[in-house]
Amino acid sequence: MMINWKVIINIAKTHLLTKIKQTATAALGVTFGIGAYITLVCFMTGLNAMLDDLILNVTPHIHIFNEIEPSKKQPVDLYNEFQNTFNVVHSVKPKQSQKRIHNALPIINYLNKDPKVRGAIPQIKEQIFYIAGSIELGGNLTGIDVLQEVELFNFKDYIIKGTPQALSNNDNGILLGAGVAEKMSLKVGDRVQVSTIGGDIFPLKIVGIYQSGIADIDNIQSFANVKTVQRILGQAENYITDINVKLHDIEHAFPLSKKIEQQFKLTAIDIKTANAQFETGTTIRNLITYSVSITLLIVAGFGIYNILNMLIYEKMNDIAILKATGFSGKDVQLIFMSQAMIIGIVGGVLGLLIGLGLSHFIGSLPFETEALPTITTYPINHNPNFYVIGITFALISTFLAGYLPSRKAKKIDPVKIIRGQ
Amino acid sequence: MKTVLEAKNINKYFKKPVLFHVLKDISFAVNQGEFASIMGKSGCGKSTLLYILSTMDTDYDGELYLNNELITGQEREKLSYVRNKHIGFVFQFHYLLSEFSVLENVMLPAKKLGEKTHAEIEHNAIEKLRVLEIDHLAKKRASRISGGEKQRVAIARALINNPSIIMGDEPTGNLDSYNSDNVFNIFKQLSDEQGLSLLVVTHDIDFANKTDRIIEMGDGRIIN
Numbered sequence: 103m104m105i106n107w108k109v110i111i112n113i114a115k116t117h118l119l120t121k122i123k124q125t126a127t128a129a130l131g132v133t134f135g136i137g138a139y140i141t142l143v144c145f146m147t148g149l150n151a152m153l154d155d156l157i158l159n160v161t162p163h164i165h166i167f168n169e170i171e172p173s174k175k176q177p178v179d180l181y182n183e184f185q186n187t188f189n190v191v192h193s194v195k196p197k198q199s200q201k202r203i204h205n206a207l208p209i210i211n212y213l214n215k216d217p218k219v220r221g222a223i224p225q226i227k228e229q230i231f232y233i234a235g236s237i238e239l240g241g242n243l244t245g246i247d248v249l250q251e252v253e254l255f256n257f258k259d260y261i262i263k264g265t266p267q268a269l270s271n272n273d274n275g276i277l278l279g280a281g282v283a284e285k286m287s288l289k290v291g292d293r294v295q296v297s298t299i300g301g302d303i304f305p306l307k308i309v310g311i312y313q314s315g316i317a318d319i320d321n322i323q324s325f326a327n328v329k330t331v332q333r334i335l336g337q338a339e340n341y342i343t344d345i346n347v348k349l350h351d352i353e354h355a356f357p358l359s360k361k362i363e364q365q366f367k368l369t370a371i372d373i374k375t376a377n378a379q380f381e382t383g384t385t386i387r388n389l390i391t392y393s394v395s396i397t398l399l400i401v402a403g404f405g406i407y408n409i410l411n412m413l414i415y416e417k418m419n420d421i422a423i424l425k426a427t428g429f430s431g432k433d434v435q436l437i438f439m440s441q442a443m444i445i446g447i448v449g450g451v452l453g454l455l456i457g458l459g460l461s462h463f464i465g466s467l468p469f470e471t472e473a474l475p476t477i478t479t480y481p482i483n484h485n486p487n488f489y490v491i492g493i494t495f496a497l498i499s500t501f502l503a504g505y506l507p508s509r510k511a512k513k514i515d516p517v518k519i520i521r522g523q
Numbered sequence: 524m525k526t527v528l529e530a531k532n533i534n535k536y537f538k539k540p541v542l543f544h545v546l547k548d549i550s551f552a553v554n555q556g557e558f559a560s561i562m563g564k565s566g567c568g569k570s571t572l573l574y575i576l577s578t579m580d581t582d583y584d585g586e587l588y589l590n591n592e593l594i595t596g597q598e599r600e601k602l603s604y605v606r607n608k609h610i611g612f613v614f615q616f617h618y619l620l621s622e623f624s625v626l627e628n629v630m631l632p633a634k635k636l637g638e639k640t641h642a643e644i645e646h647n648a649i650e651k652l653r654v655l656e657i658d659h660l661a662k663k664r665a666s667r668i669s670g671g672e673k674q675r676v677a678i679a680r681a682l683i684n685n686p687s688i689i690m691g692d693e694p695t696g697n698l699d700s701y702n703s704d705n706v707f708n709i710f711k712q713l714s715d716e717q718g719l720s721l722l723v724v725t726h727d728i729d730f731a732n733k734t735d736r737i738i739e740m741g742d743g744r745i746i747n
Contacts, residue, residue: 109634113620120622423618426579427632427680428607430600517574520614520692 110433113424114440121413125445128409131402132449132500133456136492139395140457143488145464146391148481150384156315161373162255162346163355166362167227168203169369172196206342209366213347218354223250225344226331232278232324233295233303234286241282241322243296245331248277254348263290264310273330275309281321283311296334304334399499406445406503410438414511421511422519435512442504443497450496454489526591527688527720528553533575533585535568545571546583547743553688553722558714560731561724563740569724570692572740576722577610577690578602590687607636611681615693618677619665625652625676626661633683644683651679655709671702678709689713691723695730707733 118125172194178184203209206224213222226245231238248266251257258266261277269275276296278288288294290308297303306326313320326334332341349355355372362370374381414421421434465482535546545568553559563569574580576587578594581602587594589609594602606612619628629648633639639647652658655675660668665676674694681689689710695703707730713719714735723734731737739747 106635106637109631109637116622419618420620423620424631425603426577426606426612426614426618428603428635428684430603432600433603433635517579520618521570521574 106433110436111440114437114444117413117417117437118441118444124409124412128402128406128445129449129452131405132399132446132496133453135395135398135402135499136450136453136496137456137460138398139391139495140454140488140492141460141464142391142394143491144457144461144482144484145480146387147485147488148465148483150387151483152477152481154384157377158373161377163349163352163373164347164359164362164370165376166203166209166345166347166366166368166370167343168201170196170201201343202337202341203343203345203368205366206345207340210342210345213345213362216358218349218351218358220348220350221250221254222345222347223247223254224328224342225346226328226335226341227343228331228335229299230334231297232282232286233297234288234292237286238297239282239285239322241279241324243276243331243334244323244325245328246325247328248325255346260312260314261310262313266310268309269325269327272307272309273327273333274305274307275326275330276306277310277312277325278308279320279323280311280313281317282324283308285321298334302334302336306330395495399495402449403499403503406442406500407507409445410442410504410507411510413441414438414507414514417511418514418519421514422516425514425516426520431512434514435508438508438511439501439504442500442508446496446500446504449500450493453496454492457489457492525555526552527555527557527589528576528722529588529591530572530576531586531588533572533583533587535571535575535580535583545743546575549585549743549745551738551745553720555687555720556714556718558710558721558735559723559738560734560736561722561738561740562726562728562731565726567740568743569740573690573692573722573724577612578606607632608684609687611678611684611686611689613674613677613681613689613691613694615696619673619680621664621666623665624661625657625663625665625668628665628676629679629683632680636684648679648683651682652676655679671698671705674698674702674706675709678706682713686719688720688722691721691725693725694723695725695727703727703730 173196176189176191176194178189178191210222210224213219224245224247228243228245230241230243232241246257248257248269252266262280264277269277276294278294283289286294288308290310292308293305294308295303295305312323312325314323328342329339332339335341347358349358352373356374359370359372359375362368424434424437425431461482461484464480465484467480469477469480471477529552531550533546533549534544537543537545549572561569561573571580575583578587578589578597579602581599585595589605594605597605619625620631623631626645626648629651630644633644633647634641649658649661652661655678657672657675657679660672660676665673668676674697678689678694691710695706698706710721710723711733714721721734723730725731737747738745
């Protein structure tokens with residue numbers, strides 16, 4: 103026997119319209135739940151993306167350098183006569199070795215030819231002291247190819263004063279960390295003296311101010327051209343301490359880093375290993391979003407459950423008469439299920455619209471903080487998938503909320519109701 | 524003559540609060556065009572019998588035939604279909620869907636049956652209302668009409684699918700004598716003119732006396 107949907111929906115609709123206040127209350131519960139979910143999830147994931155970008159933009163997908171560590175194979179291990187003996191070597195120290203990457207320029211060329219690599223660029227990291235007047239501050243000076251950094255790592259976003267071109271055009275320029283500049287009361291155009299660990303002092307002109315948004319970095323970090331740093335250190339043009347690699351697909355970072363380690367006997371750290379804690383942060387924020395949304399929807403679900411239960415109680419006579427005139431238990435169940443689903447769909451769609459409106463509203467609010475120079479409004483992630491998840495949520499929760507009361511309606515014995523009068 | 528409804532050796536027990544044998548070996552038949560009434564004192568089981576005959580109560584022993592087809596033991600979905608197509612009901616209380624219009628109430632069983640188009644059903648429903656002289660109420664909400672009118676709407680609804688039999692459980696029990704006579708006359712007319720079978724449970728001896736046949740019950744048995 104086929105189900106006559108038109109009749110069922112018509113009855114469901116009439117019931118809902120005559121109880122418009124209760125229907126609206128139930129639908130508003132769903133609306134509120136879904137609206138809150140959309141708003142929360144757009145905002146939270148926007149925040150996640152912003153915080154991740156904060157780190158990921160300045161972090162290479164693979165960072166290659168020469169780790170200073172004691173040799174794993176001590177000379178005694180090479181000696182055949184002691185092969186099967188138990189050797190103890192006390193006080194193992196790392197060998198005197200250079201921080202530089204041997205053959206750095208050919209390695210960079212090699213990596214740049216790999217189709218998975220978007221770019222591999224050299225860096226020189228050196229610990230220095232900033233000297234301005236009588237103040238001496240410890241810090242890091244990194245030699246970079248600034249134009250390539252801009253292209254691959256959004257470096258420009260972090261230059262709050264001055265331009266990347268100003269640095270690349272000036273062999274004696276320095277891009278000073280915002281924290282350093284503040285501590286030493288320096289501004290663009292001033293001079294700062296830089297002292298190497300060896301004690302050599304070089305005057306550099308401040309061409310810009312760098313701010314990453316992470317105070318610990320901004321308080322010590324400055325940038326200069328690769329050549330400038332090589333000159334300060336008195337090193338040749340092939341002196342490179344670090345290679346930063348950006349890939350087309352971040353998923354290749356781990357296998358490629360392992361390959362590089364094997365091939366060149368260097369240390370290569372991929373981004374996921376280096377920043378595992380950020381994934382944890384993202385997971386926890388997602389967890390909060392979903393638990394709040396699910397709580398709201400469960401509350402909304404109970405609202406629907408309650409109202410349907412009440413409706414079924416009020417409509418006992420109607421249910422009995424429908425059954426007596428030939429509607430099956432299943433038809434009656436479908437009538438009440440339809441009511442739940444109508445509430446779910448109307449409430450859910452309204453919720454999506456409210457979520458859309460609210461998230462756009464939040465996204466337009468100004469949000470300016472010194473720590474995040476590139477952000478001007480609250481970060482919102484407008485991902486259409488959230489709307490699909492939202493409406494699915496709404497439908498599932500109203501389905502569950504409608505199922506139990508409607509099953510009760512299905513089982514009502516019409517004889518009991520009719521004879522009970 | 525063709526038998527519309529036949530009960531064979533029907534027994535029913537109420538299990539709560541104590542085991543009670545309500546219907547004892549009931550056997551009888553209703554023929555086509557027959558207007559039968561079931562009489563008996565309160566508690567003699569006449570309504571219980573009617574609900575078994577109506578297929579709504581399936582908890583009994585014995586066999587029930589409608590149009591010579593065995594109904595006992597059929598699936599619930601099938602029984603719903605049988606009620607929809609072959610049985611019309613009129614209850615003591617009017618049992619209209621109060622939020623729907625009179626016309627919609629009458630049309631509902633036909634819409635459920637789904638054998639005719641909406642236009643045909645509407646036409647038939649108005650026709651039934653006209654026969655019962657209440658076609659002017661068609662657009663009114665079912666909750667806004669009088670008791671006598673409601674009962675006539677219920678009769679129109681019972682007729683909409685041209686059932687094999689109409690069953691009534693004290694259909695005049697809640698009406699004054701004027702409306703009571705009115706309902707009886709409608710039943711009588713349907714029986715005489717359209718050859719409709721009717722089976723009506725009643726307390727009203729005057730009503731019963733005017734029917735073709737009185738089935739008298741006492742203590743769960745057919746006495747007469």
